[in-house]
Amino acid sequence: MASQSLTAAPSAAPPRPGVPSRPGQRARQRRRNLWIYAFLLPTFVLYGLYTIYPIIASYWYSLVQWNGFSSDMRFVGLSNYEAVLADPNFWNSVKVSMVFLLVVAPLRVFGAFALAVLLNSPKLPFSRLFRTVYFLPVVTTTAIVGVVMRFILDPASGPVAAVLDLFGMPPVSLLGQSSTALYTASILYVWKFFGITMIYWLAALQTIPQDLYEAARIDGAGGMRIFRHITLPMLLPFLLIISVLTVEDCFHNFDLMYTLTEGGPFFSTEIIEIYIYRWAFAASIPQLGFASAAAVLFGLLVLVIAILQAWATVASRRMRGRA
Template identity: 45%
Template sequence: MYAKRRRKQFFWCWLFVLPTTLFYAAFQAWPILSSIYYSTLDWSGISSKKNFVGLANFAELFKDQWFWNAFANSFKYMVFSVPPLIIISLLLALIVNEKTLRFRGAFRTLFFLPVITTASIVGIIMQFIWSPTGAINALLDLLGNTRAVNFLGQAATALPTVAFIGVWKDVGIYMIYWLAALQSVPQDVVEAAEIDGANKRQVFRFITLPIILPIGAVITLLAVINSLKVFDIVQTMTGGGPYFATDVMGTFVYRTAYESSVGMPRLGYASAAAMLFGITIIVIGVVLNALKNVISKHRVD
């Protein structure tokens, strides 16, 4: 009787898991396996001619200056975006988590709105706002800077500008993550500290921060990985320009695989680039996860 009940539970569990498993296999596992296979081919993606070249695509990547340019720009974008994203989202979470703040729900909704806005729409609008004749330059003109700045047309300012827009768009979701972390702080401990005379800064430093630090490590891990995978906002705003100054791995792979502006598309070569960068992200994720575990263990000890 017990064995029959267990088999029935097993059947129903797999029945409910089956749709998710099928969708994962179709839209995640199969594309990954296909990319591994394509990375060993000299193939345009549009012809029937496929030449097996083994690791030749990877060997060529190590000599490709444009690949390494995009590789470096991806990490530059991460450096420009992750620290302000983590800090600003934490500050916003602390503000909207205050029970005495009026219209808390309205502020949370306001900060979260850019997250649900399509990146392509954001990119198009921001092109006008940050153009030499846009709102930002109009504001600078009011402040005394009469010389228009082409933020997206200069190599020195293009990538930081795109990263700033990325932070503005994504800060809401990380605010939600921090709010979830703040819910794990025992309120009785906070109230006891306040009764003993601790101010808000001391409560945050000695009580709140140590408690949310392990969760903060997870949030940072997510921010790092997501920043390295950036594509849509860069493609919409600059397309990787000017002169590849904002070319990240997403735009490099897209351009190599699907655009003919650089010659015949090379799906096999683009797959190799994606696989190599994917391995890099996995290594970074493993290292950051190990650091997270060390932080969590230190907290427990």
């Protein structure tokens, strides 16, 4: 008996969770998966045609000399990259993009933080209404905002010029002067997307446990001490993520900048995206290879920002874990 019990075959292992054990169940699982893939297939196809393929094609086009229309396509290797790096207008667009970033990012991050702290206060009346008002520009089409603001700031017939005329002041062309155009566009960009950064900070504020605030009040801490010793340390991990997201978003402002100034006057607002567009589509003789090389360089810059975003996400999780 003992030998029989020792040599008895082991019992069958229990089925793993989520794995069908019967043939009929496995067949139904396969049919369900097929339906899932069938519904996802159009998304995969469209994403591949309009996102993946253009990205891959741009790398090839950056190595050829081609106007984008004729069949005359000549391989030139890295000559397009050398021409782009030697073009002073390219470096001007990089400088304009960096200045735009340095103006916009701090205003969005820290301005939205101050507003979010104010709107998160339970003592503020109509806080929900104010949140909606500040978020409304975000849902407005960016190109429409650019066209409308261009009309409003028109020094000849815009409402701003009419108000200045009532006070006997001469009209000011904020978008027509190279000294003010970029900063005016930056302020309009901050106003347009201010609500997104505000929502980020409001979501971060909601993660702070209310028990910490209640315990601090019981201990006699005032509002400034609570803000300094509880709110700021708890929000520090989110500062990394929100800052990187805002910086990355600042590189994608083609629609607003183009409708406002089209890169002018005198290339003072020509960001990298407008520089690429001008060579690819707006030039008298389009140079798609040249523009693709500039786009690849721009993509490498955005890739660096994406890597920083991934690092910021990991770093913020570690900081929250230590907290």
